[in-house]
Amino acid sequence: MVVSEYDDVIRLEPTDQPATRRGAFTQDWMIGNAVNGGVVMAAALNALREHLAADPDEVTEHLDPVVVSAYFMTASAPGAFTASTELMRAGRRLTTGQVSVHQEVDGGQVERMRAIASFGNLDGTDTYRQSAAPDLPPPDECVSAQQAPPDFLRHNHFLDRVDIRLDPATAGWAVGKPSMRGLIQGWLRLRDQREPDTTMLALALDAFPPVAFDLGLYGWTPTLEFTGHIRRRPAPGWLRVMLTTQNVGGGLLEEDAQIWDSTGALVAQSRQLCGVRPA
Structure with missing residues (x-):
């Protein structure tokens, strides 16, 4: 069986500390100078899920992430990382824990x-x-991220792993003609066609270009806080993604994401608070 590159990057190994696992990020999942934040969240959720699955005293059927609130302190880089997990509360319907990702610098x-x-x-x-x-138009009639200039793709290896197809009606920003509606939408799947699951949805919620681009704001938009809700397990096939924003000011904007699976069911949604750094 061929293992997806996504499974490779979120794979974890035990350490001599029961609540700490280790893994490694690679440059293959970088956007610009940082590892994509969705990949970091997916790896962290995988660590917490493994913690819950391994604990004989906990409710082991609680293995789907339902809600996650994440704070990004510093940008992750290629290289080894550790994920330290802590159980906070085990309930009948939900089990809650904390996870922290560190790298040596x-x-x-x-x-x-x-x-x-x-x-x-x-x-x-x-x-x-x-x-x-x-x-949306069918994926084959949308704008592939692979149509970006070669210099851009050379510094964004993440786009070689994730197949993103943008609705042409919301892709004008890519040629300097943003619609100014604060809307980007399109299709997404892993390029090796590994099917989505509930943890992979955390990556999908943070995979599209920043919605700030559609407002003509082309600078860095780092995520400060991310809250994601996973609503159901996704069906196989393409994911339909929509990003919107309504409020920009004080160097901040919110980015709202919604994802539907191939059956049209809403499977995930999120809100990020992002910094706005004009180019």
Whole structure:
């Protein structure tokens, strides 16, 4: 069986400390000068899930992330990392824990991200009401991220791992013609066609270009805080992603993301508070 590159980058090994696991980020998942934040969150959630699955005293069917709140202190770099986990509360419907990701820098440990997440069982989740998925052209009629200039792709290896197809109606910013609506939408899947699961949705929520680009703000937009909700297990196939923003000011903006699976079911949503750094 061929193992996905995504599974490789979130793979963890035990250490001599029961609540600490180690892994390694690679340059293959970088956007600019940092490892993509969604990859960091997915690896952290995997560490916390493994902690819960290995604990004989806990509710082991609580293995789907349901909600995660993450703070990004510093940008993650290629290289080894550790993920330290802590159980906070085990309940009948949700089990909550904390995870912190560190990397060694100049002989000291630097915290990259800290998150609190609750896990549950999303098997057979009912849906009583959901927002409607956007009407998009088929993926083959959308703008592939691989159409970006070669110099851009050379510094964004993440786009060789994740297949992103943007709705042409929301991709004008790529040629200097942002719509100024604060909207980017399109399709997403892993390029090796590994099917999505609930942990991979954390990556998908932070995979698209920043919605600030559609406002003509092309600088760095670092994530300060991220809150994600996983609503149900995704069906196989393409994910439909929509990003919006309504408020920009004081050097900050919010970025709201929604994801629907191939059946049209809403599977994940998030809000990020991002810094705005004009180019």
